[in-house]
Structure formats: structure tokens, C-alpha cells
Amino acid sequence: xxxxxxxxxxxxxxxxxxxxxxxxxxxxxxxxxxxxxxxxxxxxxxxxxxxxxxxxxxxxxxxxxxxxxxxxxxxxxxxxxxxxxxxxxxxxxxxxxxxxxxxxxxxxxxxx
Amino acid sequence: xxxxxxxxxxxxxxxxxxxxxxxxxxxxxxxxxxxxxxxxxxxxxxxxxxxxxxxxxxxxxxxxxxxxxxxxxxxxxxxxxxxxxxxxxxxxxxxxxxxxxxxxxxxxxxxxxxx
Numbered sequence: 401x402x403x404x405x406x407x408x409x410x411x412x413x414x415x416x417x418x419x420x421x422x423x424x425x426x427x428x429x430x431x432x433x434x435x436x437x438x439x440x441x442x443x444x445x446x447x448x449x450x451x452x453x454x455x456x457x458x459x460x461x462x463x464x465x466x467x468x469x470x471x472x473x474x475x476x477x478x479x480x481x482x483x484x485x486x487x488x489x490x491x492x493x494x495x496x497x498x499x500x501x502x503x504x505x506x507x508x509x510x511x512x
Numbered sequence: 513x514x515x516x517x518x519x520x521x522x523x524x525x526x527x528x529x530x531x532x533x534x535x536x537x538x539x540x541x542x543x544x545x546x547x548x549x550x551x552x553x554x555x556x557x558x559x560x561x562x563x564x565x566x567x568x569x570x571x572x573x574x575x576x577x578x579x580x581x582x583x584x585x586x587x588x589x590x591x592x593x594x595x596x597x598x599x600x601x602x603x604x605x606x607x608x609x610x611x612x613x614x615x616x617x618x619x620x621x622x623x624x625x626x627x
Contacts (some may be wrong), residue, residue: 432613443516443602485581490554494613498543498606499568501552502547 402427404493406503413481414511421476421506422489432494433474435465438505439487447489450474461485486510515539516619518603524625527593533622535586536604543609544586545616547602548577555602561586563608593626600624 403426413419425431432451436444448459455467465476474491491503516537525531534542543562545553560568561580575597577589587601600621608614 436556436614436618441600441621441623445603446615446617449615450548467589488556494616496613498545498560498562498608498613499557500616505554509521 402493402495402501403492404501404503406489406491406506408506409504410507410509412509412511415483416480417429419476419481419485419508421489421491421508422431423474423476423503424472425491425493426472427493427495429495430472433465433467434500435459435463435474435476436462436490436492436495437459437487438490444490481508481510483510483512491511516603516617518601518619518622520585520622521620522623522625524627525593526566526627527595530591531590531605533588533601533624535588535605535619536584537605537617537618538584539605539606539607540583540605541572541609541617542583543606544580545574545604546586546588546604548549549576549600549621549624551599567609577594581602590624593624596627597624598624603616 405424434449435447450467488505492500519534546558549555549586564580578588602621603619604613604616605608605617
């Protein structure tokens, strides 16, 4: 069965520090992978996506993610976090008929 | 432009009321979606419209009734809701439809409170 796991419910980092948010998926075929960010009470904004090709993908706001098929992972990274990055981050897998399966989310807090 | 708009931003309704949520996109996308999101939870898919036809209903109670009048507009009609239906309702759209996976672009949501 398809599933997406985000092991970290909450993460706190200091402003300027690096960030890595973990995402593991379980899916039998080639996955379509997405990272979205959601500020409180807002919709989801697409950060980046992986469909095929280069396994290191660049997104908006300085984020990047690396697809590792051997580890079934698609971790999100940012070299230097800004206070405005505080939000909830969702990893998603897209599969048949454009259905998305979302992870449970990771809430990022940024310390000044 | 990847904008999906939703109205209203907030809605408070009683359990006997009838109300509607509206979603609009002008990107030429052929698939549109309704999601429900409870606090501190990921979005849950409710309905998918593909080429203006309902293609997926995730066993949603009949008190939620979707409608797709044209390729740019998606409505969600609400009737006899329960307090547990209070949530953020998100609309999304994608260019591809008919079974192909594609990026979904989300609107800002409607915060619904059922009293």
C-alpha cells in the first residue's frame, strides 16, 4: 500500500542554521514526489517536485530535495533557514488518477 | 500565473443551513479537487473532477455535494452539516487529468465552522 512518512512532527532550528526535513515513501512504481509548505490558516504552496531525471531538484525560496530510490526517501534541505520559513511542511506522493497521498507534516519553528 | 481562488475565506453556518463554497482557476487546468483539512492534519481528498466530470468520490457523505459548472469553476454545496465537518476546505487544480499524475496547485482555503 502507498504511504508517506514524515518522522519528525516538530523541528526547531536557529535562524541561519541548516535544515533537513525527512520524507520516506512506500510505493510500488516510479513515484511522483512533492514538497508543499503551509503557513497557518493558508493553502499549500508548492516548493518543489520530482518526476524523473536529476535526483537533486531545486525549488523556490532556496529549498532543494534529493530523491534516493535505494532509501525510498525524498528529504528537503535548506542551507540557511530564515525566520519566515517557520511553517508546516508536507511531503506528498502522487499516484494513479492524480491522487496525492500526504505525509502527516512537519512543523518547523525557527529560533531567533 | 498559478493562482487558484476560493470564496469565502471564512464561513460560519448552522446545522440546518445551506451554503456553497466556490473555487476558480483560469490556468486552463482540466482537473480540479476538493480537500478537507482538520487542524494539525494533512489534507484529505474528497472529490476529483476530470474534464468537468466527477471521477473520484472518496466516500464523502451526501451532505457534501460537488458541482463543476465549467472548466474554470468548482463548487461545493453544503447542507445539514455536523460540527465535526468544521475544517479548512482546500481546492486544487492540475493541468493534467484523466489518470495522469501532475502538480496540484492549491487555493488559500475556506475556513468552515459549523455551529
